[in-house]
Amino acid sequence: MELNCKHVWAYISDYIDNSVPPELREEIERHLEHCEICSAILDSTRNILVLTGDDRTFELPVGYSERLHGRLARELADEANAPTTG
């Protein structure tokens, strides 16, 4: 079966996650070899994911970790809050 572009778009996310069956994966790859449009969609989607994984894109507030551990230190100091084993 010859895949058309719309078929390929439907599988882009699963393809990126490596969760399409091998035969389908091969077909998608054959399509990508000659289709600039789908290749560009795939590349740009991957680029977005790379950028998402870059810690500078989504940053933690300054001092977040210190405040979090400060809060936990107060919590841990209070015996009444000891974890229950129930």
Place this chain on the structure above:
Amino acid sequence: MATTERDEAGLIARILAGQKELFHELIRPYERMVYMTVFSIVRNETDAEDCAQETMVNAYRHLGKFRGEAKFSTWLATIAVNEGRQKLRKAKRAKEDSLDEPSEGDDQQFTPAPLTDWREIPLEALERKELREALRTAVAELPGIYREIFTLRDLDELNVAETAAALHINENMVKVRLHRARMMLQKRLAPYLKTTAPAKKEFWRRMPWN
């Protein structure tokens, strides 16, 4: 999420046996994941930080209930999602996004891929601040159900099963929503990504979103 191999079960046992200071160490790898998860739900820094603290405090108080059937990170993500949603409800601004009916039948096998082998992005594009800003804005403007999925899968790097557990939905719905979320972002950000592709003007005019 990606963690170095460490003996979390052992750490947890020691905390429960009284070495409670070790809790700081236990949660350190997950500080970012917890914050990003609650931020994707409450959408402002102050509430997100409150929720992140509440998540960790609750995890501490209920640590004895963690049985180890799930990974600790998944358990923590589940608490974070619940904290975030509770905060939203309390603030009475829970505009629940309607649950969409996924139409795609998709019961394929899946193997979650770690986000490590995608290095083909041109370096200079990654360095562009406006692209990062555009991505933040685009994610913030996604409908809630898609923002949560995208955050847990692609930012927190939970796998499909962990994401499904944290959000109390099935794995197929995770995949369907993730696909839609990624495609929405791709469409939204395509204009910014143009310069990274080896393309002619004519080529971009043929792209499906034009």
